[in-house]
Amino acid sequence: MTRSFNQQFDQHGAWRRNFAHRLKWLSRWLDENELLDQSVAERLRELESQMRTSKVMVAFVAEFSRGKSELINAIFFAAYGRRIMPASAGRTTMCPTELGYDTSFLPCLRLLPIETRLEPHSLAHWRDKAEHWTEIPIDVEDAEQLSQTMNKVAEVRRVPLAEARSLGFWSDESPDDNPVPDAEGQVEIPRWRHALLNMPHPLLEQGLVILDTPGLNAIGAEPELTVSLIPQAHAVVFILGADTGVTRSDLAIWREHLITEGDPGETRIVVLNKIDTMWDTLSTPAQIDAQIQRQRKGAAELLGVPLTQVLPVSAQKGLQAKIRRDVPLLQASRLPALESVLGEGLLGKRERMLRLAVDAGISALQAEAARILKVRQRDLSEQALELQGLRGKNVSVIRHMRTRIEQEQAEFEGSNTRILALRSVQGKLLREVYAVLGSTALKADMARLSASLKRPGIKLNVRKVYGATFDALRNNLREVQATTAEIQSMLHATFRQLNAEHGFALQAPAEPDLSGFQEQLSQIENSHIHYLGIGNLLKLAQPDFCDKLVRALASRLRVVNEAAMTEVERWSKGAGAQLDAQLKERRRNFTKRIEAVERIQSAAGNLDERLAELAAQEAGLAELHVRLREFTALLTSNEAPSAAAARSELSAA
Known part of the structure; x- marks a missing residue:
């Protein structure tokens, strides 16, 4: 079977930890042999920190009711045996929600009130103002409590039109995009501007960050999402409904808000969700597949992406199958194919970027350490000649x-x-x-x-x-x-x-x-x-x-x-x-x-003894040259050894 995203990310995390361990060991070896100058030491610390703590962000973007939160549940939280993100009927994510882990905070859900939009500050500014957030502790071992807490991101308020307008949820210039007022002339808006879930989930601990964004009306009111947060995501997953195809509001989100600054082919994945709505007992499997293929082609043409980037999925059946350990249903949901594409594309790209950084740093380090060794060798040779002249x-x-x-x-x-x-x-x-x-x-x-x-x-x-x-x-x-x-x-x-x-x-x-x-x-x-x-x-x-x-x-x-x-x-x-x-x-x-x-x-000490000492020191420098090449090769080889193999190599060294 195809490896799940969780399994691929686990392997990616092990690779990063192994690399960080070897970088730290190399730094210690260089320091012990006085080959580590301040610049190289700082570069090594940066590389090690990058390996251990660098984040990988995946943004999930969709209009309301496309099954976005259910897809997040299916990919990341099935092990809880229940939904964690609000995805049941009538409950949906109303504010942008980031899921990650920062050891400087206790496990909690932090919520930024929507009223902060009235003040002239960006989201980046508010992140450091802990006193303005509502903080709710979470128990990661209690799935029920965690799920109840996450329902907070679905909370709404009803406000007069004037307040909705001042908060950015009502536009006189674009009436078609406005929410529908109730009998009292009030409209529904999110209670919270932004949510941060700090949770020691195995994937989040390894640096995964999940960005769950709300629908068009809410996303349009926060330009920072479109021009800052989403473009910085390493992968963007755009979810459509297989039952609706590409709607006008889907197209508006795609064209106006899904801006990626890298190669769109590498960073955008389109998910055609809810294919189970096409599972019809009156149709043959071939007819159902043909219908799904037509929807895929239509979406690919409208969005201007290759067909291979449009993946049909049933998030609901995938979550159900994982919880019940129902392998045939999991395959029918096509979730494994999406996880494979997401994992291989995202994590493969991330590993290449980290490798390039390591290669550049190690190359500079090796050159500087080799230069110091050559200076020492030359000085020893000069000392030997000088002392020989005293015979x-x-x-x-x-x-x-x-x-x-x-x-x-x-x-x-x-x-x-x-x-x-x-x-x-x-x-x-x-x-x-x-x-x-x-x-x-x-x-x-x-x-x-x-x-x-x-x-x-x-x-x-x-x-x-x-x-x-x-x-x-x-x-x-x-x-x-x-x-x-x-x-x-x-x-x-x-x-x-x-x-x-x-x-x-x-x-x-x-x-x-x-x-x-x-x-x-x-x-x-x-x-x-x-x-x-x-x-x-x-x-x-x-x-x-x-x-x-x-x-x-x-x-x-x-x-x-x-x-x-x-x-x-x-x-x-x-x-x-x-x-x-x-x-x-x-x-x-x-x-x-x-x-x-x-x-x-x-x-x-006589002259011959001193000359013998110099000869021994020169031999030691030659050995250091050899070890330097060996140890740096461990970090720049194309195939990183397994963690066990690395431990063996380093302990032997």
């Missing part, structure tokens, strides 16, 4: 040699002016980088965009307005790239001089390539422009909507700018750490040379 020499010659070494040491310490100058200029240029990409500059860019969007009239030039803002943001990155090129040129020149004067083996690290961040900016720009199609263009006449849009954009851009600054800072630290490492090696070399002469002077 048959008298005490005065040995004393003179010590004086000469001390003089060399003093001259070396006195020549650090160039190094200090390099660090001073480097620090100044880096401060310029932080000024260009920092929060103050971003706030100014966002203020200009907000002012342009709030000008009176329909914003038919919205593409131009966004274009000007993003051109400025891309120019900021180009300016930073020019600054890093200037620093790189200075590093090359200074390193060449230091190599010539002191026999160092310094090599300037590769300049950071910021073009990827420019591409991210273009993807975010396209997301916003796509979102502001005709359907949402009219909303720009509302100042509150403009504010929400700009706040959501600012939170995304802050992440991009901070990532770019981190990349530049890591590169700068790499150059500084390499210099520090070779300065440390040179100072240690002076100390060792003086100690050797002292021992010969005091007759504490």
Whole structure:
């Protein structure tokens, strides 16, 4: 049978933990052998943390009554033997709900009141304001209590039209999308703006995050969902009803809100749910299958996706089959096929991304560690030649040699002016980088965009307005790239001089390539422009909507700018750490040379003994070279060994 998503994610989690364990072990081995400079140590810690804690988000998006919550129950929570997400008749998710696990919080459901929309803050802002959330403890061992607690996300309120309008649930410009008022003129709105379930579920503990989004009316009132949360999901599952096909509201959600910033072919899966409604005793299995195929083709054509991305499923029968352990019913539900596609596509892509990060980090680490070993080897060879020159020499010659070494040491310490100058200029240029990409500059860019969007009239030039803002943001990155090129040129020149004067083996690290961040900016720009199609263009006449849009954009851009600054800072630290490492090696070399002469002077050890020690140390360095290649190969091999095999390799080492 096809492996379930849970099984695939378990295997993915074991692979990540195994990798993190080997990274930590390598870090300890390098540290014990004094091959771990500050920059490399920091990079290793980042890689290990990324392996252990990186999140994988799957967003489930659908109009009401498409069986979205039931599908989440079937894929993730069948082991409870009952529904956890509200999916029974009359109960549905009314607010965006994130399911994940953060050890800094106790298991609970946190609910953000809908009234927070009246304040000028983004969801990202409210996440850190614990006092504004309603927190309900959960017992993960009690399925009944957990299910009852999750029903909170289905709670609604009835409010007058004026309040619904101010909260974004009533639009005079788009009356067809408005909820139906009751006899008293009130309309139903969600009680909560956002929900966060913090739960030590086996998959959530391993970094899975599930985003359950509400229907069109609720999703449209929260631009941050469309332009921030959903695009960051590693996979988006869009659910249709097999009994209804693609409706007008389904199409509106797809076109206006399902914006992915990667390759849509890799990130979007369309689920044709409720195929059990076609199971007709009057039709043959072949006729039923033909009917399902017609619905699949129709959905694929309307949504513009390959047929292979449209998967027929019965979430209800799949959940039922898992609970009853009914294998034939599970196969008939076609749920395993969806789990296979979701797992292989999502987790395979995630593993490739993590591998690329590891390969880049390990490659830099290996180069730096090998460079330190070569410096040590050269220093040992020079010491051996120096000591061999003392054979048959008298005490005065040995004393003179010590004086000469001390003089060399003093001259070396006195020549650090160039190094200090390099660090001073480097620090100044880096401060310029932080000024260009920092929060103050971003706030100014966002203020200009907000002012342009709030000008009176329909914003038919919205593409131009966004274009000007993003051109400025891309120019900021180009300016930073020019600054890093200037620093790189200075590093090359200074390193060449230091190599010539002191026999160092310094090599300037590769300049950071910021073009990827420019591409991210273009993807975010396209997301916003796509979102502001005709359907949402009219909303720009509302100042509150403009504010929400700009706040959501600012939170995304802050992440991009901070990532770019981190990349530049890591590169700068790499150059500084390499210099520090070779300065440390040179100072240690002076100390060792003086100690050797002292021992010969005091007759504490004869010349041959010292030369034998140097030869043994050189052999030890050669062994370290071999071990370094072996240990780094364990992390960069295409096929990661099993956890048991890895433990065996490391314990043997």
